[in-house]
Amino acid sequence: MSFGKLQFILFVGEESLPVTDAEIIIINTDTAELVSNKVVKVDNDGKTKPISLYTYDKYLSEEPDVAIKPYKTYDAIILSNKFQNKYIKGIPIFSGVTSIQKVQMTPKVRGESSIDVIDIPPNALTLPPSLLKKEKDFENLKSDASSKLLKDVVIPEYITVHLGTPTSYAENVTVPFTDYIKNVASSEIYPTWPKEALKSNIYAEISFTLNRIYTEWYRSRGYDFDITNSTAYDHYFVNGRNYFDTISDVVDEIFNEYISRKGFKEPLLAQYCNGTTVTCDGLSQWGTVTYANNGDSAYQILKKYYGDNIEIRTADYVEGAIESYPGKALKLGDKGEDVKIIQQQLNRIRKNYPGIPEITNENGEFNEATKNAVKTFQKIFNLTPDGIVGKKTWYKISQIYVGVKKLAELNSEGEKLPLPDKVPTNILRLGDKGEEVKNAQFLLKAIGTFYDNILPIEVTGEFDKNMEEVVKSFQSEFGLDDDGIIGPKTWSKLIEVYKIIEPYILTGSGEFIKYPGYLIKKGKRGEDVRLIQEWLNEIHKKYQFIPEVSVDGIFGEKTKEAIMIFQRWQGLIADGIVGPLTWDKLYEIYREVIKENFS
Secondary structure: EEEEEEEEEEEEEOOEEEEEOOOEEEOOOOOOOOOOOOOOOOOOOEOOOOEEEEOOHHHHHOOOOOOOOHHHHHEEEEEOOEEEEEEEEEEOOOOEEEEEEEEEOOEEEOOOOOEEEOOOOOOOOOOOHOOOOOHHHHHHHHHOOOOOOOOOOEOOOEEEEOOOOOOOOOEEEEHHHHHHHHHHHHOOOOOOOHHHHHHHHHHHHHHHHHHHOOOHHHHHHOOOOEEOOOOOOOOOOOOOEEEEEEHHHHHHHOOOOOEOOOOOOOOOOOOOOOOOOOOOOEHHHHHHHHHOOOOHHHHHHHHHHHOOOOEEOOOOOEEOOOOOOOOOEOOOOOOOHHHHHHHHHHHHHHOOOOOOOOOOOOOEEEEEEHHHHHHHHHOOOOOOOOOOOOOHHHHHHHHHHHHHHHHHHHHHHHHHOOOOOOOOOOOOOOOEEEHHHHHHHHHHHHOOOOOOOOOOOOOEEEEEEHHHHHHHHHHHOOOOOOOOOHHHHHHHHHHHHHHHHHHHHHHHHOOOOOOOOOEEEOOEEEEHHHHHHHHHHHHHHHHHOOOOOOHHHHHHHHHHHHHHHHHHOOOOOOOOOOOOOOOOOOOHHHHHHHHHHHO
16 A cells, blocks of 8 residues: 655745635545545645645556556645635645645635636646647747747746647746746656656756747747647646655756757757657657666766757856855855845745744854754745755745745835725726826736736836736636726726735735634624625525525625524524634535535
8 A cells, every 4th residue: 555645835926925724625536535534724834734645556657558547636625714715636646755736825806716626637648649749749840940049048037838739819827937847847757756767857848948938939929928838839737736746856956957969058959758659859758767777867868868969057047036046055154145145035034934033143144043044944845954055945045035025015116106096987008108007017916926827017107018918817817808908897806806915915914813803793894794605605505594695795684694594503502693603613514515516
């Protein structure tokens, strides 16, 4: 009998705030039953403890056989008072590996569906040949010579992925580069493979991706994305899926390294295929396992497929706000400006992650207090807690610092831009300029921090083509006509969504108390009342003797009657008032009904 592990990490923004107001139900997809009677809770850092789950033996993932799926899958329902509920289907669990499910939570918005579904498809190694890469697809792309080269090879802070073929009408998502590579590798290969096999495959994926960016393959052709998730052209990317600890470790180690031909700067467009049902003039994914088991290093494996005239290069710096690694690990006793940068960044991060101990003196001396802060940070973000700032830790600190700093900058920017008290009557479109355009851009920028599907934007005061695309992405996210024009409906939704996320921007706190702390009764209004009404209506779907009520945020007579009926049913005092006992029982029954709806 074999077991793997599953861990959840819940956050808002770009990991800038942990989500602590959530519980998770895990369902065995084979039996449609709960894994245990206990509900998994997140801690103050937005994480669960690793959960041990039964799966298939490791040897099944070490030999190519498309008829065998060498992993078990589990579903998860994430329930929260203040955030959009999530239903994640088909999380794969491999023997001896930890599956890490990072979830970007979004504050609840009126009119959104009660639950957001993420469906993880099978690993690419189990797909039929018709859905996998074909050499002719690469040749067709190569024949178009309209791409151009950037000046330098750099690692982008973010990458924009088109969720379809290049010409298809599909969403774009913008995600951190390292998260993208972890996602692709977790979708295309098995995490149980030897490390050198993982590394050789991930080198190919990084090099292929950097080639797309360096040559501006899609952007030079007029597209508004860097790469697609179509396996006929690019990589197998599944938005919202999990990744694996073994793959994550390798990506963090080599994410800024790539394959290149000797004498050429350009990253190699490293073709690859599974090597069994599909073959190509490039790397065989299953072949890398054989070579690694025979003792070959990743570089030796790559030379077998791409020739002797290749070398592994390192990109000198990371594009964007992230600080480049100084090239030397920082540890106890070290001194200098790089140490001071780490101290300052950790102290800022601890405002959002208060479990990190304070470094009282940011003097550039790597003392015990700095080591303790680094170790705690490493524990929170699944790094080896050795208290040493190597490449992995340096870039993770910098990435999280950028995220928390963005919230602070949004707060400052918002104070300078007086937001409208009511929906503006002016319609904004391509070519417009002025303060109202700035206001709209700020709202889009703030909201985009919490929603991957909304494209990034800066506040310039000019409604250009980029802003039109960002507006379309916002409209698509919230079910509006995506015409790229900001009319009354779009203005109204922009203001509404911003007001919901504003507390996170202003306070930098992702923690919410489940029970609001006051009696909720007839005459009360607000989001807590609206939440109770949503729970009642969900419960009504199964237990129809509980009356359906209007979800209007007003605690009227019908809401009171529904509460009284619920209280009698559950053996509580039937006073029509929602105190802590009624609140908790409502949430418990609501959770059970949700589970049954999706099992």
